Amino acid sequence: MPETLYQKLEKDVRYIEGLKACFNCGICTAICPAAEVSDYDPRIVVDTVQKRDESELEKLLKSDTIWMCGECLSCKTRCPRGNTPGYIIQALRALSIETGLFIESHQGRKQLAVKRTVGDHILKYGYCVYIDEVDNDMYPEQGPVWKWLRENRESMLERLGTSYKKNQSGTLRNTSQESLDDLKKIFNETGGTKRLEKIEKDSAEKAKELNIDFKEGKDDYFKYLYNE
């Protein structure tokens, strides 16, 4: 018999660690920055998963809900019963991608845009964010000082004593090919590569269904997900 969603979920240490027993006091929701600015309620998420209803769990995995959390983990400090809704969310997000259900929600589909920015930067540069990729069109809040710094980065980063584009230790140094190879091999060995490929593959199918151009990098599907 194929594994149920709950059987998969219960293998995740973050689910085991995150869910003890919730008595619905709602303190997590009271402290939650996401609940304050969006239609999100961690109390309901925890209460839903502890019901152990397979169809309810599937609905959650297909929903925008699990993608609204900001992972600040303020809930971990506050829960009087030792639950961590933020950990449960991490486990639910992983399962949503593993099962391909992430493409059923608008917020879930946006994982492709996250993958094509921070995910790809890790394997290309060895950094989650890298100055060459952070322009003011994609990140207008960076403001005019960043625009000036970025346009003059070779001069300014040298003036500030960094190792930008240099093969030596220091700020913004080039990550060596050997270190990048290590990262790639770790990703291959531990499911990171499989996760990123799964996001690309399932997203391609969804883009086709939505009739939006899907290629690679900052294509129309990326722009749709990133901006809207």
Place this chain on the structure above:
Amino acid sequence: MKTRKNEIWAAYQKEIANDHYYFARSCIRQNFFPAAENLYIDILRNALGKDIYDDARQTTCTGIAYHSGLIPLETTMTVIARQFALMNEAGYENFVVSCVTSFGLYVETLETWKHFPETEQKTREALKRATGMTFSIPKNLVHASDVIYKFRKKITEKINLRLKNQSTREPLKIVDHIGCHYAKIFPQEGLGGAEYPYVLAGLIDEWGGQHVDYPERRHCCGFGFRQYLLKSNRGYSVSNSKKKFDSMQPFKPDLIIANCPGCTFFLDRWQYVIAEMEGKTYGENGYGIPVLTYEELAGLLLGYNPWDIGLQTHQVTVEPLLDKLGIVYDPEKKYKGRNGEDIGIPENPQVLRCC
């Protein structure tokens, strides 16, 4: 006035190694405050006489991707294990983390291995298969600001300046922001815990400022990981920072001092955005409230030139703070490139006043 409340933080202490550190860099700090980490290393080596190793082979810990739901926990733990292996190869045992997101994740990894020993074994096997490396767990693992806190009195011995307004002789009013992942996940790992964080407040007290415990002091800056990374979701981020600014403004802070790279960035940049979008500024006379990291503050008091330590890369201009402190600076040199090269100056925002 000292009260019982001021002393509560004292229950939360932790061991911070005395010397010989392996330095793990921050992705955000290297990009957005590109002089901060070299300043940190310089203060440790030259002002405090400590040994700190800066390894060219290190990489990101993957933390931003991990907390965005992108990278499996197994992948992140194995990348972290590789960093430990590099520390071992360099001959160090004390691990200093420059990023609060990374610090939280390193501690979470160690706690996961403690509670689920099979995950440590699997990580060891994965690292060995992928890279041939083995590792020992650090004897001591702390955040970079913890070391500055530990040696705050040593720094005091080397500074002539105090956090006082040189015109009025009044202490500067300073708010701190330690970042959620410094102590909210594992309060016992943060100086002062999650409720009465003291890692930065202790610097303010030691260096003569007035620490302000404003109502939303503990609220998240609003990074939200994927919520910020996606342009469509950034309302989450700016809304949470705004809640903090609105809460601190009645106390008229002269300075925000921040612990976490992301928080430093957001508390700086969202002031610019709120000014341009809503016409609202939080500092005096149309300026913003300057935002500094702990080493930038220490560096100013130690006499480093503000333009050598990268304070011109902040969007919120720092001159109002320099003037209050009585620090002499050359405005002409602020935006010069290498060897004094003229590379132009940033455009002025429409609303937020900049020098």
